[in-house]
Amino acid sequence: MIAATGPHIDVEALSPLLALTGGGLVVLLVGLLRPRVVREVLVPLLALASLAAALGLAIWQWDADEEIIAGALRVDTLALAFTAFVIVAAAITVLLSWRAVAPREAAHGEYYAMLLVSAAGMSVLVQAQNLVSLFIGFELLSVPLYVLCASEMRRSSSLEAGLKYLIIGSVGSATLLYGLALIYGATGRTDFAAIADALNSVGGPVSDPLFLTGLALSVVGLAFKVSVAPFHQWTPDAYEGAPTPVTAFMATATKVAALGVIIRFFDVALINAQPDWAPALAALATITIVVGNVGAIGQTSVKRLLAWSSVAQAGYMLAGIVVGTQHGIEAVAFYLAAYLVMNMAAFAVVVARARETGLGDAIEALEGIGQSKPLLAWPMTIAMLGLAGIPGTAGFIGKFFLIDGAVDGDYAWLGIVIVVGSAVSLVYYLKVVAAMWMRPAPRSVPVLAGGAVDDPPADAPAGPRAAGGEVTLVAVGCAAGPVVFGVLPGPLFDIARDAAAAMSHLF
Amino acid sequence: MSIEWYLVVSAMIFCIGAGGVITRRSPLVTLLCLELMLNAGNLALIAFSRMWGNAEGQVFAIIVMVVAACEVCVGLGVIVAMYRRRLPIDVDDMRELHG
Numbered sequence: 001m002i003a004a005t006g007p008h009i010d011v012e013a014l015s016p017l018l019a020l021t022g023g024g025l026v027v028l029l030v031g032l033l034r035p036r037v038v039r040e041v042l043v044p045l046l047a048l049a050s051l052a053a054a055l056g057l058a059i060w061q062w063d064a065d066e067e068i069i070a071g072a073l074r075v076d077t078l079a080l081a082f083t084a085f086v087i088v089a090a091a092i093t094v095l096l097s098w099r100a101v102a103p104r105e106a107a108h109g110e111y112y113a114m115l116l117v118s119a120a121g122m123s124v125l126v127q128a129q130n131l132v133s134l135f136i137g138f139e140l141l142s143v144p145l146y147v148l149c150a151s152e153m154r155r156s157s158s159l160e161a162g163l164k165y166l167i168i169g170s171v172g173s174a175t176l177l178y179g180l181a182l183i184y185g186a187t188g189r190t191d192f193a194a195i196a197d198a199l200n201s202v203g204g205p206v207s208d209p210l211f212l213t214g215l216a217l218s219v220v221g222l223a224f225k226v227s228v229a230p231f232h233q234w235t236p237d238a239y240e241g242a243p244t245p246v247t248a249f250m251a252t253a254t255k256v257a258a259l260g261v262i263i264r265f266f267d268v269a270l271i272n273a274q275p276d277w278a279p280a281l282a283a284l285a286t287i288t289i290v291v292g293n294v295g296a297i298g299q300t301s302v303k304r305l306l307a308w309s310s311v312a313q314a315g316y317m318l319a320g321i322v323v324g325t326q327h328g329i330e331a332v333a334f335y336l337a338a339y340l341v342m343n344m345a346a347f348a349v350v351v352a353r354a355r356e357t358g359l360g361d362a363i364e365a366l367e368g369i370g371q372s373k374p375l376l377a378w379p380m381t382i383a384m385l386g387l388a389g390i391p392g393t394a395g396f397i398g399k400f401f402l403i404d405g406a407v408d409g410d411y412a413w414l415g416i417v418i419v420v421g422s423a424v425s426l427v428y429y430l431k432v433v434a435a436m437w438m439r440p441a442p443r444s445v446p447v448l449a450g451g452a453v454d455d456p457p458a459d460a461p462a463g464p465r466a467a468g469g470e471v472t473l474v475a476v477g478c479a480a481g482p483v484v485f486g487v488l489p490g491p492l493f494d495i496a497r498d499a500a501a502a503m504s505h506l507f
Numbered sequence: 508m509s510i511e512w513y514l515v516v517s518a519m520i521f522c523i524g525a526g527g528v529i530t531r532r533s534p535l536v537t538l539l540c541l542e543l544m545l546n547a548g549n550l551a552l553i554a555f556s557r558m559w560g561n562a563e564g565q566v567f568a569i570i571v572m573v574v575a576a577c578e579v580c581v582g583l584g585v586i587v588a589m590y591r592r593r594l595p596i597d598v599d600d601m602r603e604l605h606g
Contacts, residue, residue: 132567139574143581150585156594163585167537170578171528174544177571178521181548181564185514185555190563 007070014068014075015057016083017123023050024116031109039108044094047112051091051119058084065502067129071191074129074264076502081333081495082126082260085340089253090119092344092474093245096351099468102158102243106151114151115249118144122257128264131180131190138176138225141257142169145250149242161241168224168234176221182214192269199272206273215270215277219284222265226258228284228318229291232311236295239307244354244361247303248347251310252340259317259332267324267503274324281322282414288315289421296428302350303361305428306343309387312425313339316418320402323409326500331405333496334489335398338386341481342395346383348475349376352467363432368441375472377436379479384429386482389422394485394492513554521547532597538582545575 011018023046031043058080065076073079093115097103103111121140128134146169150162184190186208187198199206206212220231227235239247266277292312299305317339320332350361353376359365370377386395399422403415485492520543527540549568556564590596 132563132570135567136570136574139577143574143577146578146581146585150588153588154592156589156592159585159589159592159594163534163582163589166578166582166585167528167534167541170541170582171525171544173574173578174521174524174541174548177545177548178551181551181555181567184564184567185551185558188555188559188561190567 010066010068013061013064013066014073016054016061016080016087017073017120017127019050019054019057020087020116020120020123023047023053024113024120026050027116028109028113031107031113040104043108043112044098044103047094047116048091050116051087051094054119054123055084055087055091058087062498071193072130072133073124073127075127077498078260078263078329078333078500078502079123079127081499082256082336083123085256085337086119086122086126086253089249089256089340089344090115092348092478093249093253095470095474096245096248096348097243098470099355100243100245100351102148102151102246105153106147111148111151114144114148118148118249119253122253122260125257126260126264128261129192129268131184131192131195134261134265135173135177135180137257137261138173141254142173142225145169145246145254148246148249149238151246152243157241158243161238164234164241165238168238172221172224172231174221175217175224179214179217179219179221182210182217184214186211186214192264195269196272199270202272206276211273212276215273216280218265219277219280222258222262223284226255226262226314226318227311228314229288229311232288232291235311236299236304236307239310240301240303240361244303244347244351247307248344248351251306251347252343255310255314255317256336256340259314259321259336262318262321263329263332263503266321267329267506271324271505278322278324281318282411285315285318285322285414286417288312288318289417293421293424293428296425299428300363301361302346302363302366302432305363305432306346306350309425309428310343312421313387315421316399316402319406319411319414319418322414323405323411324506325405325409326503326506327408328402328405329503329506330493330496330500331398331401333499334394334401334492337492337495338394338398338482338485341478342383342386342393345379345475345478345481346387348471348478349380349383352376352471352475355465355467355471363435366432367435367439370437372441376467376475379475380436381433382479382482384432386486388426388429392483392486394482394489397486397489510554510558514551517547517550517554519547520544520550534582534586534596538579538586541582542575542579545571545578 027046067074121137125137128137146166149165150159152158187195223231289312292308296305296308317332320328353365357365386393389395389399403418406415524540524543528537549571552564552568
């Protein structure tokens with residue numbers, strides 16, 4: 001009889017992931033305790049602690065470059081940098097959820113545990129080195145997000161968003177799975193390095209119809225998750241219906257993870273088939289930039305506007321992957337970090353104004369806050385200008401790198417599309433800025449007698465209440481990011497360069 | 508029997524599933540069709556696993572079954588929550604969010 005020997009488990013390299021999953025379990029169990037203070041204060045604090053631990057462990061492992069668990073996952077600077085981005089996004093989401101309705105309705109333990117598990121799934125996804133771990137990461141990310149979307153169970157639009165996201169997300173996963181199955185059929189292997197070898201032995205563009213069908217289906221599956229047009233229709237609905245902190249998490253962390261896995265999948269496993277997929281991805285990026293920017297123009301809800309803008313931003317970032325160079329990946333990593341802080345600042349302001357005015361996420365809620373709430377108006381202004389790519393912000397430098405990368409990789413026309421798209425995007429970003437600074441506060445803002453209610457009952461309608469210091473703190477802190485990195489891009493650029501260095505087989 | 512037949516069947520199941528997701532109005536049937544799509548992937552994986560003579564495809568297929576079960580659990584949970592709130596259980600009537 002042969003004794004089965006399990007794969008060697010490198011606990012150190014696995015530690016950030018263990019901290020996230022372990023934290024999820026602890027939070028889930030502590031959430032069962034009776035005292036209210038435990039559920040409302042200790043649980044989010046524990047979630048923050050496990051995120052901080054995971055971030056610390058990821059930084060501690062920074063120089064690692066190894067395959068773990070029999071080649072299922074790869075821990076390198078790319079994976080660790082993207083994991084760190086996801087963790088930062090999750091920590092900000094915990095702060096935004098602190099006094100939100102969603103955790104109270106869904107029970108605090110479950111809500112924060114789902115958040116941590118989803119972050120763990122994203123971490124698996126960016127470390128995936130195998131078709132199986134890619135799929136597991138994909139689902140581990142998605143399934144908790146479906147639940148989180150539907151977590152405000154008393155609001156029908158939240159349930160609707162959850163169900164829509166679930167159905168469309170599952171169609172994406174099923175399509176991705178079929179594509180992965182066909183790629184496995186064409187190459188006979190599931191790990192990325194072996195697939196790359198199998199494709200390399202063909203030489204030149206791969207013309208196997210089985211492989212090309214699989215490639216097309218997996219592009220479609222991944223496009224659903226990054227919300228690349230024409231697979232983006234779920235995005236505005238899911239973003240609008242989901243609780244705003246969850247929307248913020250979906251808009252930033254999901255994008256980090258999905259773009260991370262696209263880099264891994266296309267630039268490691270399928271790099272030898274680049275002539276096959278690069279034109280297709282370039283076409284998708286162009287469509288996405290056009291559709292996202294045009295779709296955002298007529299929106300009156302800030303969440304929908306940010307959803308359409310996130311579609312367009314995904315198109316910009318896809319351009320950095322199309323070229324298949326280290327330079328492109330560097331640009332994507334830099335832009336993702338900038339995009340993350342800018343979007344978080346914008347969503348924090350949306351959360352704050354939705355609580356203060358009871359107008360929800362309509363643009364009217366932002367009118368006139370330039371005079372009355374400069375601490376909210378400035379972060380939103382910086383976020384909008386940064387997303388549009390105004391010089392002096394990290395958004396400008398990120399776009400500059402992306403265009404530079406596209407031109408470098410012989411996709412100069414894609415750079416031109418990015419420039420035109422950014423010019424169009426000013427229409428809707430400046431609309432938000434104008435609403436804040438140039439219009440008076442609306443008279444119709446409902447103000448309840450007695451002002452802010454500290455602790456409304458769980459089923460209270462969304463009436464005016466205090467925004468909470470932590471939300472303002474997130475807004476100001478995240479808005480500082482684009483300005484600091486816009487003036488001194490050095491530190492962030494070093495991280496991006498480290499991340500791209502993990503792809504040393506590229507130029 | 509050659510591998511092509513398995514692939515033809517799996518492709519047909521995938522298309523039936525995809526067609527059902529697009530045309531059916533009940534979320535329950537939609538979930539059923541999603542299962543068809545995932546299981547079409549499983550069938551292809553197992554056929555390829557036989558063809559290449561390695562177990563990687565079978566391992567993948569078993570994991571996919573677990574994942575599919577999780578997805579359906581969450582989907583049914585959301586549908587039950589909607590039913591309790593007396594919301595229309597019909598994807599065409601979900602019009603609160605649009606655009």
